[in-house]
Every structure is written in C-alpha cells, then in structure tokens.
Amino acid sequence: MIHPIDLATAAQSLETHFGSPFAASRHxxxxxxxxxxxxxxxxxxxxxxxVVTALVRRHALRWVSAYGVAQPCPGALELWxxxxxxxxxxxxx
Numbered sequence: 001m002i003h004p005i006d007l008a009t010a011a012q013s014l015e016t017h018f019g020s021p022f023a024a025s026r027h028x029x030x031x032x033x034x035x036x037x038x039x040x041x042x043x044x045x046x047x048x049x050x051v052v053t054a055l056v057r058r059h060a061l062r063w064v065s066a067y068g069v070a071q072p073c074p075g076a077l078e079l080w081x082x083x084x085x086x087x088x089x090x091x092x093x
Contacts, residue, residue, distance in 0.1 A: 003051060004041075004047045004051065007058060011055055011061070013037070014061070015086075015087050017036050018032070018083070019085075020083070020084055024082070024083055030052055034049055037052070059086070059089045060089045060090040061083060062086070063081055064082055066082075
C-alpha cells in the first residue's frame with residue numbers, strides 16, 4: 001500500500017515532537033498526532049489519519065491504558081494512559 005509520506009519518517013517526527021511515552025487519551029493522542037502530521041508534512045486530515053492508522057497497525061504507535069491494557073477498551077480505560085512512539089517499530093507487511 002502506498003502512503004502519502006514515509007512511515008518511519010512520520011514516526012520519528014512524532015517521537016521528536018511528543019517524546020515517548022506521551023501521556024494522552026487514546027482519542028486525544030490520535031487527534032494531536034494528526035494535527036502535527038498535517039502541519040509538518042502538509043497532509044490533509046484524511047491523509048494524516050491514514051498515516052496514524054498505518055503507524056498503529058505497524059506497531060510504531062501503541063497506546064497503553066493506565067491500567068496496563070493495550071487493547072481497545074470501552075469507557076474510562078481509554079481516557080487514562082500513554083502512547084509509546086517507536087519509530088524503529090515500523091513493521092512492513
């Protein structure tokens with residue numbers, strides 16, 4: 001699949017901007033990642049979302065709840081946690 005920017009470069013940019021770990025809710029972190037990618041690379045909102053989704057699928061971005069749950073969970077568990085940003089973790093399919 002073709003991405004609008006190199007995924008390793010995108011992950012490195014996010015790590016430089018936010019650090020790792022980065023404390024944020026699941027949804028809030030994704031929004032902030034998209035905003036940074038849009039600003040730094042001139043991406044549209046859909047393209048930035050596509051890159052964030054690809055980075056999550058390739059394990060370069062991983063959200064862990066404050067309760068140690070890394071899988072999507074409904075409710076409050078998605079509000080408290082941190083994002084691990086691992087540019088070296090970009091795995092190709």
